[in-house]
Amino acid sequence: MPSKRNKKTADPLPPSASIEAPNFWLMLMEGRAPWEYAASLAAIPFMRKLPSGDGHPVLVFPGLGANDYSTAPLRSFLESLGYVAYPWEQGFNFGPREGVLERCQSEADAIFKRHQRAVSLIGWSLGGIYARETAKALAPQTRSVITLGTPFTGNMKATNAWRFYQMVSHQGETDPQLIEQIRIAPPVPTTSIYSRTDGVVAWQCSINVEGPITENIEVSASHIGMGMNPLAHFAIADRLAQDPKAWKRFDATGARRWFYPAEAKRA
Secondary structure: OOOOOOOOOOOOOOOOOOOOOOHHHHHHEEEEHHHHHHHHHHHHHHHHEEEOOOOOOEEHHHHHHHOOHHHHHHHHHHHHHEEEEEOOOOOOOOOOOOHHHHHHHHHHHHHHHHOOOOOOEEOOOHHHHHHHHHHHHHHHHEEEEEEOOOOOOOOOOEEEOOHHHHHHHHHOOOOOHHHHHHHOOOOOOEEEEEOOOOOOOOOOHHHOOOOOOOOEOOOOOOOOOOOHHHHHHHHHHHHHHOOOHHHHOOOHHHHHHHOOHHHHOOO
16 A cells, blocks of 8 residues: 655645746756756766666656657666666657647557556656646556656746747647646656756646655756756656555655655655
């Protein structure tokens, strides 16, 4: 049975909540992304202690304005653990254009049929919305969902990318019913990895309602560098190794408490 927490991370905010996008200083801190990549390379010897992958497939979705090139380091990391990592292969992610979500679902289903194994879905930023919605449509074919800095709750304008999103996606104000749908977690083990120092997405927009198969893991990371951050990588590896039939929350006790202090306090 999933373990319980004595304390919750935070209650997700309603779409109408008054919350602002990250401030100017947090935006400046996005410049540390190259250092996060360098840190991930330096951490490779320590990552050998991570649980080996069981070979199940993992489909990775890029963030807004990004393509599969941006997820290459993450996919390489997953492959090194023993998973079969797939790119989304839809070019640049310019938002929910016609047919995009349907192609995501088609690709996930094709991967499931190819391997005859449930697929884990990892989405970075906006890509996490596709991961969550794909899992809702294909729950039997989905093993787990992991999102990185994904704004699936709260006010859509509580990000520093919403104007760019509207420009490239040709979307106006989002339908309130659609917002409510996006807020609902998939019916599979779902983890949201987020950072309070995210300079693009207000961290409160990435908080799941914690339940038997949902959780939130806080890391110290930039938004742009989250998919290359060694702390995020460790959490991803830990989550992918979970047996979905005996899923347990992320364990931040012991030595891990030094790297995930917020999670240790909530344990």
